[in-house]
Amino acid sequence: MLVVNRVYNNNTVLVDIGKKDQAIIQGKGVGFQKRHGDDVSPKQVERIFYLNTDEAKERFGTLLKDVPIDITMTSFAIIEMAKKDFNYPVLDYIYVTLTDHIAQTYKHIMSGKYQKSAAPDIADKYPVEYEIADKAVEMLNHDLNVRFPKDAAQPIALHFINAHGTETSEDKEKMDQADFGNNVNKIVQSVFSEYGITRNITNQNYFDRLMIHLQYLVARIQTDEQDKRILNQNIESDFQKLYPKSYKISNEICNKIETGLNITLNDNELVYFVIHVQRLIQEK
Structure with a gap:
């Protein structure tokens, strides 16, 4: 009943x-x-x-606070389609990450601000995930009565690639890693919010490059393979003098990542952040 x-x-x-x-x-x-x-x-x-689990109820309730029910349900249906039609196992965190991604993409399409993803195309290496993503775009267009462009499939495929697996103790660790990546993004966005930095027509390419940099940063931290190249020791001090605002923002981001996530970034990461932030705000 x-x-x-x-x-x-x-x-x-x-x-x-x-x-x-x-x-x-x-x-x-x-x-x-x-x-x-x-x-x-x-x-x-x-x-x-x-x-039928407390975790599932919490996940669904959390999403509904920020995402319309129709988008949430279509995202869930896409994940179930991948499991059923492609026998594709995924970790549970994809319900949150994929739904949030689809909601943001939908918002950009409806506001006329959609931009093609700058992430690399790796369809040759992951044909199944890209086939799932192509079908996902068809489902989105049907269920939401909107036109997701064909290239919207690419970042969807990346979500499935990252979440591929089954729920073992090792996969629980991967789920924690996904939360780690989300926390890094939230820290960066919170600092940007303090300084009024947003993605716009002028800086959109630089903003997307920073988002890609964050993905690689998270991967380097999780595999303990941070950039070990030795940069000129004067670069950091020169940047601090040349771009004081960009340096301040970048230093705040790095400090919050370190203290909030209990990790240590090497000095190179600060330099890279300064470069990205300076491009975003166009500090002279």
Whole structure:
């Protein structure tokens, strides 16, 4: 028996199954004129996602704070499609990372600010992930009634590449690593917010380059392979004199990453951040 717990819209409902379990169901008109406590016929259900663990409920609730229900459900459906149609195992954190990515892309498309990803194309090496991503774009365009461009598949494929695996103790560590990457991005964005730095038409290419740099930075930290090249010792001091604001912002980012994530960055990372920030703010 499916009992309405909450109606999100005419086509999406949170239902109670038994005394403990819950699920999100979708179907044409499944929530129409429904109220808490009403029964729902299983015949109306076209798509169902079980929230049978505390972790699943927390994940879904967290996403709904920032992401519309239709986008969340389509993202979940894409992940289930990869599991079912391609027998592709993924770590649970992809439900959060992919959904957030799709929501941001959707926002950029609707506002006319979409830009092609600057990430490298590695389809030859990961054909299955790119095939999943191509089908994902088709699902997004169908479910959300919007036109995701074909090249939007590329970053989606990267999400599947990064999240490939099964839930073992080793994969739990990978999940922690994914959270680590998200935390690095949040720290950078929080500092940028303090200084009013945002992505715009003037700096969009430099901003995207910084995002790619952060991906590689996270990978280097996780594999303990930080850049060991020896830079001229005068570079840091010269940058501090030439670009005091960029240096201040970059130093704050590095300090917060180190203290917030309990790691140590080498001096090169500060220099690289200064270069990226200086390009972003065009400090003379």
